Amino acid sequence: MRRYRDELVLVAGLGSAFALTAAYSLLGKWSLWSSVMVLCLTTFYYSYTFFHSDNRGLKLLLFLIQAVVVIFYFALIYRVFGIIDSATGETIRPEWLDAMYFSVVTWTTLGYGDFRPVHDAKVWVMTEALLGYVFMGIFVAKILYMLRGDEQLSQSPGASSGDQGS
Template structure:
């Protein structure tokens, strides 16, 4: 695999990985955020939280150790920043259930997705708020938003500065 991909063939594996990230996060969100009140709750939410932690650690390890091209890192981190991480956190919030069990004021899956994006970007409008264990999950999401944005900016600066000097 080329260090600096230029052709579509060299980008193929990275684009497949990016598509895989999007599909997996959407499926997780779709399934977990639509659980009925009889199935959602602390047990399912806790399992989803552990799965999310494993995913975040594995993706961080992958970006830092296996992806050596700054352009590939930028693409994968951009997709994570825009879609994957907020969707996965929304899936976790939804897996705890609605009607003020996890996010006060969230009644539907779109409410938890909105809350996830507001938390991930650290915007924090205040119209929805986490309770119980979801407070810790919201803190983790805000921190991952800071970290991912920092890595994204670092990769973009690395590409820009390398292209300017060559």
């Protein structure tokens, strides 16, 4: 069981988030916020355990999977609430490609300006942009940590010029 803990955390997190999202008709927006929290906590589990693990490659992969799931999740929210097409000023229910595009543009805080959120989705857009900052910062930190660790492993003890005897 311990061997598959990371995979179980992923499945449990995704399953819980899906169940909470499905409970939208009963719980309203609280179910959406709760599911976002579950996805974030699951992702941050991989961040915390990353630095205490020998299997950092798997932890990084699962972290990236969770990040993509969060982006898809926000795209689903934008499909439900709708977005405003800036060219026409009309509120549209975007197709999946447009919803994913808007979600990625929001996540990366790129903001081309061709779509903008409806009033009810503004808090979701702000949340996604902040999560994008945090996730990308954590991702860069993990990559640098892995590169630094590989560099330290490739250096043998006593390889510096001050440690070598004559």
